[in-house]
Amino acid sequence: MSTQEPGVSVRSLASSMALHHGIPLDDIVTLGNWSSSTTFHNHYRRQHMSMVDFSRALLGSPPSSFPLVGDELFAPPDDEDIFYDAQATLD
Numbered sequence: 001m002s003t004q005e006p007g008v009s010v011r012s013l014a015s016s017m018a019l020h021h022g023i024p025l026d027d028i029v030t031l032g033n034w035s036s037s038t039t040f041h042n043h044y045r046r047q048h049m050s051m052v053d054f055s056r057a058l059l060g061s062p063p064s065s066f067p068l069v070g071d072e073l074f075a076p077p078d079d080e081d082i083f084y085d086a087q088a089t090l091d
Contacts, residue, residue: 015040028040
């Protein structure tokens, strides 16, 4: 966890570290002056935020499972015309 990120909250970071080290959630909510434990969990708990895999959540599968241009899926059949990007012909 870094404090160099823009908009980092020291309160959020300290509360997350306290929770990670076994401090009871009720104590963290009280001492951190959080409006509720739900607010802390849903919006500020940094461990929860770092566990989100945005690539998998947005794409539905890991990027390594997507076929690359050289893969068989992209190989054109022999009887079809092959079209190239205009940039590829300017070399």
